[in-house]
Every structure is written in C-alpha cells, then in structure tokens.
Amino acid sequence: MTTSGQGANFETWRFAAPDQPATERLGIAIARCLQPGMVAIDVGAHDGRHCIPMAECVYPGGSVEAFEPLQELRDKLISRLSANPELKNIVNLHTYAIGNRSGQTRFFRAEGDLGYS
Numbered sequence: 001m002t003t004s005g006q007g008a009n010f011e012t013w014r015f016a017a018p019d020q021p022a023t024e025r026l027g028i029a030i031a032r033c034l035q036p037g038m039v040a041i042d043v044g045a046h047d048g049r050h051c052i053p054m055a056e057c058v059y060p061g062g063s064v065e066a067f068e069p070l071q072e073l074r075d076k077l078i079s080r081l082s083a084n085p086e087l088k089n090i091v092n093l094h095t096y097a098i099g100n101r102s103g104q105t106r107f108f109r110a111e112g113d114l115g116y117s
Contacts, residue, residue: 037061043098047076055087069097
C-alpha cells in the first residue's frame, strides 16, 4: 500500500476494490494514498473527475498540478472549481498536454466524448 507519504504503487490501485469498476477503484486509491500537504499530478484533468477528489485529499497545504489541453474541458473544470474557492486556490491548471518528449505533435480529439481525447 502506501509507504509513509512516499506515494503508492500499482498494487494500491489494482486491489483497492477488485469487484468495483476501474474508475471507482481509482477513487478509492486516491483517497488512500493522498494526504493533506502532498502534491498530486493529474495528466489529462478533463472536467475534474479525479482532480477535484485529489484536491480534497491534499487540502490543506497541498496542491494539484492539473494538465488539460482542451479548452472546453478546462472551462468545465474551472466552473466546477469555482464552487469551492479553497480547492480552486490549490489546483494549478496548465493549458498543455504532457508527453514523453518535448516539442509539438498532433493531438487526437474524440468528438462526442472529449474525455477520450
């Protein structure tokens, strides 16, 4: 599981609740692994499905670095964060994607369900 604030390994997520769908297992793992004061990273923050629970876990004293290149999804995340000023202040929203090398590349945009982009 977790090791004194050092984060979690794959097993924490995989076995969080084996009978639950993957998104629910991820939510359980987030709650088990993140603590107030930690820094979390959400690559592909979309509309905040995981980013907001991460922020709730690391508050107070922590932060979330959220990366989302699509304006429509960033706008939804900003709107959701506006309802909670404490969380809005600890989520640092970056307007670009993350990859394994620097530079520019094509970005796949899944029309109809931007969450798959």
